Amino acid sequence: MRRSFDLLFVLTNRALKTRYRGSILGVYWSLLNPILMTVVYTAIFGYQFRSFYGNSLLLYAFVVFIGLSVVNFFTQSTIQALPSVVVNSALVNKIRLPMVAFPAATVAAYGVQLAVGTLPILAILTVVSTHQPLRILLLPLPLVGLILLSAGVAFLVSTAYVFFRDIPHLYEVVTFLAWVTSAVFYPAAIVREDVRRLLYLNPLFPTIESLRQIVIEPQLPEPALIAASLFNGVVACSFGYLIFNGLKRQFMDLI
């Protein structure tokens, strides 16, 4: 247990340091992407869709930023975790290691970025739009759901990659599907009702929706949505871990 924790710590530290070249400013640099994207979406779709958000361009921008942050986190962390077991093959062939630490550390590094970069911004947006600072306390709950869900998927795809090296092509389709069904830049209300029901199958849906409720809705957020976000996370994480653990004995012959 102690060993796994130490290992997760040093690997997460390595991922953060190599990604940001030792500068904490790097975390904020990575926020530039979703902020610029939000500006672009707002410029192009804002006037068309603001009627769904009390005619406010600003609220539309908030909605887009939340959606982008969630989908980007999921996509980036899982895509980076995908080859994590295979690229460390030299190491796992030499030392006995809990291999699950490799995908876990990749997601954990993005989790740190989420906590110190995105979370404070969401907190500011919450206060600006609802004037209820206590709501900030709710923000971490769907984010934990998101991290667990991403970790579960990371375990699954890093396992799949050991067996099949053409998985990245297929996974691109999956991440595109996650992106387009997450209603990031369009209001879900414009989708025909029977198709909209399909959008609710997206496991990211409760996370995005509950974050939007916390940050911009005047009425209190639905506890059921927050619970669903956490539930999805716990289920995905345990399922992914079980699969990883069940197949890891076969890894050594293939990497």
Next chain:
Amino acid sequence: MNAVRLERVTLWRRTQEEYTFDLKRRIFALVQRRYRKAGRRRVLDDVSLRVQRGEKLGIVGPNGSGKSTLLKIICGILEPTSGSVETHGAIAPLIELGAGFDPDLPVVDNIVLYGVLLGRSRDEMEAKIPQILSFAELEEYGSSPVRVLSSGMAARLGFAIATDTSPDILILDEVWAIGDESFRNKSRRRIENLWHDRVTVLVVSHELQFVRESCTNAIWLDGGRIRAAGPAEAVVAEYLFSIENSAVELLERAKATLG
């Protein structure tokens, strides 16, 4: 007391050459009913082994006879297909130097990273940074990335980290001497210090002279089976005898065909 005990260990491994690492091709093969399971090969065959605490065991045999695989089984990197493995005490694999380094991270971070990979705790490694830097003679490089070190310097650093604590069971896949002449003396002294009475050593080596002089016992692996086991001197002699015999045989056969 046994430090290592292997009971009838057999290991089958999938042969990678035949495995399709391709989902597309695998599905096509299944659809066209051409799919066949990748082959398996027996790498270790019914190996039983007992190593007493403090014993120095040399493992000899030709390439591909399963020597390194046996060490991997003992380290717990591979699990046997059947049979049981038991070890008592902390195992330190002295791995290929630098396999755990990240070239972009500073030297001090790499010390902690490498140490934790080898199974030590983070606090312990943090505390040992100065003494490791000083042994590797790299005090001025603490905050530089490993990338700027020469390969000799990186090898020194890896050696300094790997040999910093004394384990109960030491696993050596080939013995190495690193660095320039002065560091080589230093590293040899350190290996000798690790090689004390209480520590159990398992070493794979092609240097038969070394095995004969430094090991108490030896085993001779051939095609995944133990051909001979016993006092190092006797096993090495038997192994050498067989090599010479097959060389003579080869020579005679060559002579015969040449007429």
